[in-house]
Amino acid sequence: MTKHQSTCAAPSVTHVLWSGGAGGIERLVHDLALCQRELGSTVTIAFAQESGVFACGAREAGLPVIDLGFRSGFDAHPRRLRAAIRAFRNADVVHLHGFNVPLGFCAWRSGRPVVFTDHGNAALGRPIAWAERVKARLQCAFLGHLCAAIAANSKWTAARLAERCHVCAERIEVIHNGIAFDQGAPTQPTEPGDRLTVAFVGRLAGMKRVDRLLKAIALMPEEARPRVLVVGEGPEGGQLRALKARERLQTVEFLGTRSDVPEILTRSHVLVLPSHAEPFGLVVVEACDAGALPIVFTDGGGAKEALPPSGLMVSDARELATVLSGLEPTSGLLDQAARAKRRTWAREHFAIERTAQAYLRLYERALAGDG
Numbered sequence: 001m002t003k004h005q006s007t008c009a010a011p012s013v014t015h016v017l018w019s020g021g022a023g024g025i026e027r028l029v030h031d032l033a034l035c036q037r038e039l040g041s042t043v044t045i046a047f048a049q050e051s052g053v054f055a056c057g058a059r060e061a062g063l064p065v066i067d068l069g070f071r072s073g074f075d076a077h078p079r080r081l082r083a084a085i086r087a088f089r090n091a092d093v094v095h096l097h098g099f100n101v102p103l104g105f106c107a108w109r110s111g112r113p114v115v116f117t118d119h120g121n122a123a124l125g126r127p128i129a130w131a132e133r134v135k136a137r138l139q140c141a142f143l144g145h146l147c148a149a150i151a152a153n154s155k156w157t158a159a160r161l162a163e164r165c166h167v168c169a170e171r172i173e174v175i176h177n178g179i180a181f182d183q184g185a186p187t188q189p190t191e192p193g194d195r196l197t198v199a200f201v202g203r204l205a206g207m208k209r210v211d212r213l214l215k216a217i218a219l220m221p222e223e224a225r226p227r228v229l230v231v232g233e234g235p236e237g238g239q240l241r242a243l244k245a246r247e248r249l250q251t252v253e254f255l256g257t258r259s260d261v262p263e264i265l266t267r268s269h270v271l272v273l274p275s276h277a278e279p280f281g282l283v284v285v286e287a288c289d290a291g292a293l294p295i296v297f298t299d300g301g302g303a304k305e306a307l308p309p310s311g312l313m314v315s316d317a318r319e320l321a322t323v324l325s326g327l328e329p330t331s332g333l334l335d336q337a338a339r340a341k342r343r344t345w346a347r348e349h350f351a352i353e354r355t356a357q358a359y360l361r362l363y364e365r366a367l368a369g370d371g
Contacts, residue, residue: 010036010039010040010041010360010363011041011091011092011093011360011363011364011367012041012042012043012044012090012091012092012093013036013041013042013043013044013091013092013093013094013095013363014043014044014045014046014066014087014088014090014091014093014094014095015029015032015033015043015044015045015046015095015097016045016046016047016048016088016094016095016096016097016103016107017029017045017046017047017048017097017098018047018048018049018073018098018100018103019047019048019049019050019051019052019055020045020047020050020051020052020053020054020055020056020057020058021051021052021053021054023054024119024177024280024282025097025098025119025121026052026054027054028119028177028178028282028355029045029054029097030045030054030057030058030061030063031178031179031180031352032178032352032355032356032359033045033058033063034061034063034180035178035180035352035353035355035356036356036359036360037063039356039357039360041360042091043063043064044063044064044065044066044087044090044091045058045063045064045065045066046065046066046068046084046087046088047065047066047067047068048068048069048070048100048102048103049067049068049069049070050065050066050067050068066087068080068083068084068087068103068106069083070084070100070102070103073100073101073102073131073135074101074102074131075102076102080102081102081105081106081109084102084103084106085106085109085110088106088107088110088112089110089111089112091112092112092113092363092367093112093113093114093115093148093363093366093367094107094110094112094113094114094115095114095115095116095117095359095363096114096115096116096117097117097119098117098118098119098121099116099135099138099139099142099143100135101135101138104138104139104142104146108142108146113148113149113363113366113367114146114147114148114149114366115147115148115149115150115151115359115362115363115366116142116143116147116149116150116151117150117151117152117153117175118150118151118152118153118157118158118161118172119153119157119279119280120152120153120154120156120157120160120278120279120280120301120302121279136164139165140164140165140166140167143161143165143167144165144166144167148366148367148369149171149173149362149363149365149366150167150171150172150173151172151173151174151175151359151362152172152173152174152175153174153175153176153177153279153280153302154174154176154279154280154301154302154305155174155302155305156277156279156301156302156304156305157279157280157301157302158172158174173358173362175355175358175359175362176280176305176306176349176350176354176355177280177282177285177350177355178350178351178352178353178354178355178356179282179285179286179289179346179350179351179352180352181289181346181347181351181352194329195226195227195251195329196226196227196269196270196324196327196328196329197226197227197228197229197267197268197269197270197329198213198226198227198228198229198268198269198270198271198272198324199228199229199230199231199264199265199268199270199271199272199287199292200213200228200229200230200231200232200271200272200273200274201231201232201261201264201265201271201283201286201287202231202232202273202275202283203232203233203234204230204232204233204234204235204236204237204240205234205235205236206235206236207275207276207277207278208234208236208274208275209274209275209276209297210230210236210240210274211236211239211240211243211274212274212297212316212317212320213228213230213272213274213317213320214228214240214243214244214247214249214252215243215247215317216317216318216320216321216324217247217249217251217252217321217324218247218249219317219318219321220321220324220325221325224325225249225251226251226269226270226324227251227253228249228251228252228253229253229255229264229268230252230253230254230255231255231256231257231258231261231264232256232257233256233257237254240254241254261286262286262289262290265286265287265289265290265291265292266290266291266292268287268290268292269292269293269327269329269334270292270293270294270295270324270327270334271283271284271287271292271293271294271295272294272295272296272320273294273295273296273297273300273303274296274297274320275296275297275300275301275303276297276299276300276301277299277300277301278296278300278301278302278303279301279302280302280303280305280306281296281300281301281302281303281306282306284296284303284306284307284311285306285346285350286346287342288308288311288342288343288345288346289342289343289346289347290343291336291338291339291340291342291343292339292342293310293311293312293327293333293334293338293342294306294307294308294311294312295311295312295313295314295320295323296311296312296313296314297313297314297315297316297320298313298314298315300313306350308341308342308345308346309345310333310338310341310342
């Protein structure tokens with residue numbers, strides 16, 4: 001046992017996030033922390049700014065939560081820095097889910113092994129401000145010299161990180177995201193009817209490329225167009241609704257933010273994730289668990305790593321239109337046997353327990369100095 005490791009069976013860990021807002025990273029950390037607690041770890045979640053539904057959810061689940069009270073990504077107030085360093089010293093391992101200057105500094109100064117996970121949320125396809133450039137340079141130095149272990153949520157994310165920060169690829173452990181699957185009954189049949197139902201679930205933002213889905217529907221004969229359920233909101237919501245009106249896509253429905261996503265996916269035959277450069281695409285796994293057939297794009301990044309054996313890939317909107325035109329609600333890819341196989345596959349490969357065990361092994365290597 002190292003000088004930092006506690007006497008409990010599993011290392012204690014403090015997960016560090018910027019905020020507790022509603023996002024994929026926050027949800028993953030919430031589920032991961034609960035699972036790690038069940039595996040015997042003492043788990044704390046520290047937020048640079050405690051706010052949002054997942055911060056509240058962590059408290060409601062009985063997880064210790066720390067509000068570090070940082071004002072910005074370059075906050076250097078001595079009192080806040082000292083308080084964060086003291087907080088981090090209470091754990092065997094500090095697990096950073098993203099890089100911010102004060103958080104990285106405090107994790108290093110705590111003297112505890114630092115595990116860093118890249119969730120692939122670096123800026124893509126937009127101008128980078130000078131502050132972000134400074135932060136990126138500091139992150140590269142931090143990863144190269146001050147981290148005991150580095151993880152990425154997909155091979156695609158790992159490759160980008162290695163190239164962007166000049167980190168040796170062998171240092172990066174690929175640990176796919178997991179889901180805390182419920183123990184409910186198997187997938188129920190979709191709603192009866194002859195029309196194919198297609199779902200998109202995600203933020204209506206640039207990299208999600210929801211326009212590719214709508215353009216594919218516009219290329220299909222009007223009588224053959226499926227029902228399309230668009231779940232989510234975001235900065236491109238107005239443009240996408242304008243595209244729907246311009247192309248007269250009467251079968252497309254914008255549902256906004258919803259709390260019943262599992263039910264929507266269960267009622268759907270197909271999930272389309274038209275993203276390019278998606279870091280992982282947990283919604284693909286969620287769709288498989290609901291039985292829906294996932295379709296991703298060949299430039300979809302890490303989303304391709306979440307694709308089941310029956311999943312499909314397309315290269316552009318025209319090919320997507322062709323694939324959707326050839327699918328029937330009663331076809332072999334969409335029947336109940338196929339839906340059940342996708343559910344089983346998702347639970348075998350992406351259970352949160354697998355993710356938690358993988359991180360436990362990474363923590364132990366970090367404590368042993370083998371990261």
